[in-house]
Amino acid sequence: MPHTILIVDDEIRLLDVLSGALEALGYASVAAANGAEALNILEREQVDLVLTDLRMPVMGGRELLAEIRSKHPAMPVVIMTAFSSVRDAVQAIKDGAFDYIDKPIEQDDLSTTLANALRLRDALRDNEHLRQELAGRYKFDSLVGNSGSFRAVIRSVGEVCEQRTTVLLTGESGTGKEVVARAIHFNSPRHRKPFVAVNCAAIPENLLESEFFGHVKGSFTGALTNRTGRFGQAEGGTLFLDEVGDMPLHLQAKILRVLQERQYEPVGGSSQRSADVRIIAATNRDLLAMAGEGRFREDLYYRLAVFPIALPALRERPEDIPLLLDLFVNQLSSSLGKRGIQFSAEAARLLSAYRWPGNVRELQNCVERLLIQSKGRTIEARDLPAYLTERPAAEPGAGFPILLDEEAAVFERRYILAALKQANGVQVRAAELLGINERSLWHRLKKYGIAISKAAAAQN
Structure with missing residues (x-):
């Protein structure tokens, strides 16, 4: 769809000429004879850029610019002006206009100026859409679980998000620590400022200081320009230190100093810079135990753990898995072109019974794979990966604590399916193979939601 440009000029003939020129450049246009009419059009129609004369009766270009800046701050405005009014045009740029074009207008100048202004407009619009998408993705309703x-x-996030307090998120890998960190940021007064995430385990040790604090040109071999570090990038916002337990001791001391003094110095620099940054750290390690072993600074631990939040493993909250399934289906189905897909009750039960060693991340990856492979509207138990339905036998006493009823149900269901497959779906024969009567088998089939047909038995 072409961009729409609003042309504002009191010369009707020029409006016609500009409309034709814009059409030749591939733009749509609407016209207004004065500033007041232009403001009415902006309230009614979707416009991407305003191209306005500077000197007009009723409302001049500068007055129109001021109104647009107030009511439509993201709207780019390009001023048209005669040579004698260049000084006024320059002032208009200081007041917020994107650029100006001299009259008489040259087609190449018009094309270049409009393209540059619209490129900026599109970038700002994309950034705003991304910001809104991120803010929506990390609202409290994205933290799913009952x-x-x-x-x-969730209560802890609600208590701390409005504060500047340093937060330490702990939990196994895949429990959603970064999701919680982003939820804290996007529900805080800092949500319009950057959220900068850095994995402390993924940066070469010789580059850590430069990565965090930046460097000045010539401070070391390869420092060809000044560089802003992560603290500078996150100014006014939030810096998320993931895998903070993997941070070397010498860098821990420097991070501690920033937390204490709210200042840092770039590598090779000679002046301090302020650090208006909120720190959220995350780890899957026991930092206190590491401090006892001399591998993590105890004073840094207490600076980070002002407000600790422990995230539970997914196996500790199996009742949340059906809610997470709905969340991931809603998030992924549109991008994958798989709308309206749901899990059968038996498939959801099996997914809820699995231990998920990779936690929420593993579940999300599994759902994405199942959506990609799905052929119909419902994902059945037979569509699940084998490791979700077939478990190796374990020695009694291994892996305690367990949920005995769930383990027994998985064991029983597996043998029922095997018997049905061997009996080609004939229930009487399957019951004989299992050493139970047909009525007892029927009750178990109903309990586990197993649909019986010869074809279904072969597939199960």
Whole structure:
């Protein structure tokens, strides 16, 4: 769809000429004879740029610019002016206009100026859409779970998000620590400022200081220009230190100093810079135990753990898995072109019974794979990966604590499916193979939601 440009000029003949020129450049246009009419059009129609004369009766270009800046701050405005009014045009740029074009207008100048202004407009619009998308993605309703342990997490997020307090997120890999960190940021007064995430385990040790604090040109071999570090990038916002337990001791001391003094010095620099940055750290390690072993600074631990939040493993909140399934289906189905897909009750039960060693991240990856492979509207138990339905036998006593009823149900269901497959779906024969009567088998089939047909038995 072409961009639409609003032309504002009191010379009707020029409006016609400009409309034709814009059409030749591939733009749509609407016209207004004065500033007041232009403001009415902006309230009614979708416009991408305003091209306005500087000197007009009723409302001049500078007055129109002021109104647009007030009511439509993201709208680019290009001023048209005669040579004698260049000084006024320059002042208009200081007041917020994108650029000006001299009259008489040259087609090449018009094309270049409009293209540059619209490129900026599109970038700003994309950034705003991205900001809104991120803010929506990390609202509280994206923190899904009704279990007691996860409700405690949500309560903690609600208590701390309005503050500047340093937060330490702990939990196994894949439990959603970065999701919680982003939720804290996007629900805080800092949500319009950057959220900068850095994985402390993924940066070469010789580059850590430059990565965090930046450097000045010539401070070391290869420092060809000044560089802003992560603290500078996150100014006014939030810096998320993931895998903070992997940070070397010498850097821990420098991070501690920033937390204490709210200042830092770029590598090779000679002046201090302020650090108006909120720190959220995350780890899957026991930092206190590491401090006892001399591998993590105890004073830094207490600086980071002002407000600790422990994220539960997914196996500790299996009742939340159906909610997470709905969340991931809603998030992924549109981008994958797989709308309206749902999990059968038996498939959801099996997914809820699995231990998920990779936690929420593993579940999300599994759902994405199942959506890609899905052929119909419902994902059935037979569509799940084998490791979700077939578990190796374990020695009694291994892996305690366990949920005995769930383990027994998985064991029983697996043998029922195997018997049905061997009996080609004939229930009487399957019951004989299992050493139970047909009525007992029927009750178990109903309990586990197993649909019986010869074809279904072969597929199960």
